[in-house]
Amino acid sequence: MPELPEVETIARGLDKRVSGDTVESVWIGSRKQPLKSPAGVIATTLENKRIVRVHRAGKHIVFDLGGKSEPSHASSRGPSTIKKKPQSGLLQPSAQWIVHLGMTGRMVVSEPSAEIAKHTHLIAKLASGRELRFIDPRMFGKLSVHLQAGGFDPGGVEPLEVGAERFAALFRGRKTPIKSALLNQKLLRGVGNIYADESLFRAGIRPRRRTASITRQQLGALHAAVQEVLREAIVLGGSSISDYVDVDGAEGFFQLQHRVYGREGEPCLVCRTAIRRVVVAGRSSHYCPKCQK
């Protein structure tokens, strides 16, 4: 379900609530699971680790894990290692837990007494007594651990960090419809169906438009539109459609700002023309036939 603003909201909420806490034990449900790493590897990687920080990379939630007793200085283990090198690795987490929510995934922090929701696939018991739970009815979500040095990198560039020049270069010469290109996580990471439609509306570009035919100036407008839409959505806590809620169970409010998404047949807020819905790249796409060219 979640795109960048929703994942950002959830990651911030988790960072606030569980950073500094330690995972004591992990339960992983049986059945066909939404896992990428084997269950045993996930469990042993998480157990007895301190959650140093929770952040977002594209649509992934990243938990930076440290040793139980805090990886402060040269506290490694061998006294023989007399602080060999300043190791940039000290800044790196010893391991990372990666959560992708897919379409319907949720992460919640609960009291142990709270009822266990249907489709709960993982429960991490924390030293504070609370539990971190992963729930996902449709099982499109993915859980994995990243152990290599360097940190997890899903590829693609962060839409909120990329400059206009680099942004334009990402799309140069592509034959695919612009909507498909925006959804391609290897180019831009974090934009999904709702925010792609909303960005294209604000930039005045139709979703089917061939990417290569878009002028540099229009790409500049699209760059600005993507950043504007994502920033506004983050401020409002994301878009709550169907069942999206943040860590505290609160809904976001950006859906109230949607100008085209989910508004098929309704009047364009700018020109009153009926909003159209077409399928592009297998995804429903909404646009104003008059405002978007």
Add this chain to the structure above:
DNA sequence: AGGTTGACCTGGACGC
């Protein structure tokens, strides 16, 4: 090689 299409799942909304 790059682009497009289903398949993967469950559940909610809607029409009859």
Add this chain to the structure above:
DNA sequence: TGCGTCCAGGTCAACC
């Protein structure tokens, strides 16, 4: 009330 159909915010593998 119940059944069938369609739709869903995301990725991949498997095709053209």
